[in-house]
Amino acid sequence: MGLLDAGIKNHNVLVTSVDNVLNWARLSSLWPMGFGLACCAIEMMATNASNYDLERFGIFPRSSPRQSDLMIVAGTVTMKMAERVIRLYEQMPEPRYVLSMGSCSNCGGPYWEHGYHVLKGVDRIIPVDVYVPGCPPRPESLIGGLMKVQELIRMEQIGISRADALKKLAEKSVDPQFVIERERKAAEA
Amino acid sequence: MEEGKVFSQSVQQSAAAYAIIHEKFGSAVSAFDANETMPFFEVLDARLWRDIALFMRDHAKLKFNYMACLTGMDYQAEEKLGIVCNLESLSLFNHRLAVKVKCERDGGFIPSVACVWHTANWHEREAYDMFGILFTGHPDFRRILCPDDWEGFPLRKDYKVQESYHGIKVPY
Amino acid sequence: MQELDTAGLGSIRVTRKDDHTVVIEKDLATEQMVLAMGPQHPSTHGVLKLECLTDGEVITQAEPFLGYLHRCFEKCCENVDYPAIVPYTDRLDYLSGMNSEFAYALAVEKLLDIEIPRRVEFIRVIVAELNRIASHLVAIGTYGIDLGAFTPFLFCFRDREIILGLLEWVSGARMLYNYIWIGGLAYDIPSDFLKRVGEFIAYFRPKTVELCNLLTKNEIFVKRTIGIGIMPAEVAINYGWSGPMLRGSGVKWDLRRNDPYSVYPELDFNVPVPDGKLSIVGDCLSRHLVRALEMEESLKIIEQCISKMPATEGFNPRSAIPKRIRPKAGEVYARAENPRGELGFYILSDGKSTKPLRCKARSSCFVNLSAMKDLSKGQLLPDLVAIIGSIDIVLGEVDR
Numbered sequence: 001m002g003l004l005d006a007g008i009k010n011h012n013v014l015v016t017s018v019d020n021v022l023n024w025a026r027l028s029s030l031w032p033m034g035f036g037l038a039c040c041a042i043e044m045m046a047t048n049a050s051n052y053d054l055e056r057f058g059i060f061p062r063s064s065p066r067q068s069d070l071m072i073v074a075g076t077v078t079m080k081m082a083e084r085v086i087r088l089y090e091q092m093p094e095p096r097y098v099l100s101m102g103s104c105s106n107c108g109g110p111y112w113e114h115g116y117h118v119l120k121g122v123d124r125i126i127p128v129d130v131y132v133p134g135c136p137p138r139p140e141s142l143i144g145g146l147m148k149v150q151e152l153i154r155m156e157q158i159g160i161s162r163a164d165a166l167k168k169l170a171e172k173s174v175d176p177q178f179v180i181e182r183e184r185k186a187a188e189a
Numbered sequence: 190m191e192e193g194k195v196f197s198q199s200v201q202q203s204a205a206a207y208a209i210i211h212e213k214f215g216s217a218v219s220a221f222d223a224n225e226t227m228p229f230f231e232v233l234d235a236r237l238w239r240d241i242a243l244f245m246r247d248h249a250k251l252k253f254n255y256m257a258c259l260t261g262m263d264y265q266a267e268e269k270l271g272i273v274c275n276l277e278s279l280s281l282f283n284h285r286l287a288v289k290v291k292c293e294r295d296g297g298f299i300p301s302v303a304c305v306w307h308t309a310n311w312h313e314r315e316a317y318d319m320f321g322i323l324f325t326g327h328p329d330f331r332r333i334l335c336p337d338d339w340e341g342f343p344l345r346k347d348y349k350v351q352e353s354y355h356g357i358k359v360p361y
Numbered sequence: 362m363q364e365l366d367t368a369g370l371g372s373i374r375v376t377r378k379d380d381h382t383v384v385i386e387k388d389l390a391t392e393q394m395v396l397a398m399g400p401q402h403p404s405t406h407g408v409l410k411l412e413c414l415t416d417g418e419v420i421t422q423a424e425p426f427l428g429y430l431h432r433c434f435e436k437c438c439e440n441v442d443y444p445a446i447v448p449y450t451d452r453l454d455y456l457s458g459m460n461s462e463f464a465y466a467l468a469v470e471k472l473l474d475i476e477i478p479r480r481v482e483f484i485r486v487i488v489a490e491l492n493r494i495a496s497h498l499v500a501i502g503t504y505g506i507d508l509g510a511f512t513p514f515l516f517c518f519r520d521r522e523i524i525l526g527l528l529e530w531v532s533g534a535r536m537l538y539n540y541i542w543i544g545g546l547a548y549d550i551p552s553d554f555l556k557r558v559g560e561f562i563a564y565f566r567p568k569t570v571e572l573c574n575l576l577t578k579n580e581i582f583v584k585r586t587i588g589i590g591i592m593p594a595e596v597a598i599n600y601g602w603s604g605p606m607l608r609g610s611g612v613k614w615d616l617r618r619n620d621p622y623s624v625y626p627e628l629d630f631n632v633p634v635p636d637g638k639l640s641i642v643g644d645c646l647s648r649h650l651v652r653a654l655e656m657e658e659s660l661k662i663i664e665q666c667i668s669k670m671p672a673t674e675g676f677n678p679r680s681a682i683p684k685r686i687r688p689k690a691g692e693v694y695a696r697a698e699n700p701r702g703e704l705g706f707y708i709l710s711d712g713k714s715t716k717p718l719r720c721k722a723r724s725s726c727f728v729n730l731s732a733m734k735d736l737s738k739g740q741l742l743p744d745l746v747a748i749i750g751s752i753d754i755v756l757g758e759v760d761r
């Protein structure tokens with residue numbers, strides 16, 4: 001639960017745990033590294049720009065890996081680029097998160113079969129926390145992915161490691177097919 | 190040109206340009222292949238390619254000042270590699286002509302025309318990168334798209350992708 | 362004139378002459394330094410690496426290194442059927458998918474020798490021109506960012522979003538459309554589409570003026586682009602430049618006019634070239650101006666298309682698509698005017714298979730970028746950003 005949702009009972013006094021405050025601070029100023037690789041980067045730019053306005057989530061791209069918490073791998077990673085991506089990832093300070101945006105960085109995308117020079121999935125070289133499918137993902141789904149990252153941060157606590165949090169996140173997820181069918185039925189009725 | 194067939198104006202222009210080249214170089218160039226989609230001729234003696242290119246660029250009636258495209262080719266059936274150049278006289282005569290040059294698959298080479306048209310510089314590097322065609326006299330000859338230590342020439346028909354690159358698995 | 366502080370070791374004088382050219386004089390022994398810019402750099406517009414040899418602030422050589430986004434387009438083409446290549450062409454120049462598809466469709470149609478219904482042609486021109494505006498908006502917006510102006514970017518993306526909405530309405534996708542198919546279109550346009558496009562034109566006309574006031578007339582922007590990266594016309598042609606780059610050098614060359622395709626011969630539009638009043642012909646500002654003016658022309662083209670569009674009841678946009686796309690043996694080089702220049706496709710067909718034997722994309726950015734070395738020689742380091750931005754590269758097309 002977010003800090004602001006917790007409700008303020010007494011005058012100007014907030015009662016919460018340190019974990020919560022820390023997580024709240026971290027998740028509401030996620031600074032991704034502003035580097036685009038391919039077509040998906042244009043959608044990422046569109047998400048940053050006027051209509052979708054990522055800044056309301058406290059997300060603002062930084063130009064340097066050393067100032068960022070989140071790496072959005074937006075686009076096709078090629079063999080030539082792979083080593084650079086690793087180096088950029090290593091330059092980021094801990095704790096760092098990786099969001100893989102688009103089919104290309106998830107699994108090679110349209111180039112999975114004949115693209116000799118394309119890395120088939122960025123998770124072959126760096127650990128990925130959240131995958132956003134699509135070619136390119138719509139800005140809405142990128143925002144959805146970013147909110148998943150926020151959820152992940154919120155779950156991390158003393159005694160709950162990233163791996164546990166990821167597992168819990170996966171358990172919480174709903175099968176989209178179920179949701180789609182439920183909505184369809186509701187529309188028909 | 191085949192008899193009795195009427196070609197569009199642009200093909201006729203190309204034919205006229207070809208006639209001038211043929212007059213000068215004679216048997217070093219093949220017959221003119223007139224077709225509507227891409228009229229071309231072939232340079233039979235690859236060693237003369239740069240001379241022909243210079244002639245095409247500088248002759249007062251040709252003035253092919255613009256190289257639109259240079260494509261590397263793998264003619265597997267003929268055991269040859271080659272290039273296709275699409276040339277044009279931009280904003281002067283507006284005629285277009287394509288030229289083909291071929292070389293042996295192993296150890297063959299084609300003279301570079303990077304000094305004639307700057308466009309050819311990167312395109313020849315790309316043709317080398319993709320097909321392994323050697324260009325002699327190129328000012329800066331190395332791979333352009335693939336990394337320098339990439340194995341093989343990807344667009345050759347008999348290319349097999351390498352298993353790993355710097356410890357990263359390449360195939361899916 | 363600007364005197365740079367060199368701590369008493371000598372002096373460097375940077376003078377901006379009346380004709381806006383920059384002269385740098387120095388009597389200081391300096392050391393050459395190698396500066397790598399990219400592949401991750403906010404102003405290289407993607408994954409381009411530039412290795413600059415600098416002498417103080419002056420660039421002696423800037424060598425581009427490509428291939429960081431080499432996605433094997435040509436290999437993929439050789440392994441899939443003709444219609445399946447269309448989505449890959451989208452991903453070449455991802456800012457102007459419609460234009461890329463258009464060029465590819467033209468090439469295959471030339472090889473197949475088929476007739477296209479007139480309505481299809483008009484729809485194609487409309488979507489391509491809409492996409493051209495969207496692409497120029499990105500080019501102008503990001504050029505603003507490169508030179509330190511953030512607001513135009515937001516303005517441009519706000520308007521681009523409307524175009525994307527329109528294109529999404531016709532094709533179902535925001536950016537990579539797969540809409541123009543060989544011999545036809547994926548779908549007919551929705552019934553109200555032309556009306557909405559008309560509304561967009563009415564909305565967008567004043568916005569171009571706004572953008573012009575914001576950027577093109579902006580003193581800082583002009584100072585940073587005028588006289589930078591001048592390219593004379595002959596050299597530009599020899600480098601194979603095309604599109605706004607070539608027109609920026611004063612050559613009135615537009616494939617829509619000079620090698621007309623589709624219904625462009627019937628349409629009335631200007632080909633803007635800089636006249637040397639606002640800028641120096643061939644510099645970064647000229648190239649920017651050409652793009653800004655071209656948006657206006659595109660609006661004009663769309664308007665004419667709307668009024669000329671033949672309305673056909675029960676029109677089937679897929680009627681001219683052949684059942685099996687298997688061109689006869691032969692080769693073709695066909696091209697179209699992309700927002701960035703000439704996009705050409707060379708296709709070789711053996712007449713037997715449904716896959717091309719060879720398909721090469723001649724991309725405009727690749728060719729335009731190859732002049733980088735000449736363009737940047739002797740320029741100041743901050744101006745390098747202005748030069749790259751004015752070339753308006755899309756790495757997907759450079760590396761393919």
Ligand code: SF4
Nearest residue numbers: 039075102103104135
């Ligand atoms: S997933 Fe699709 S849109 Fe994204 S980079 Fe890959 S090809 Fe481009």
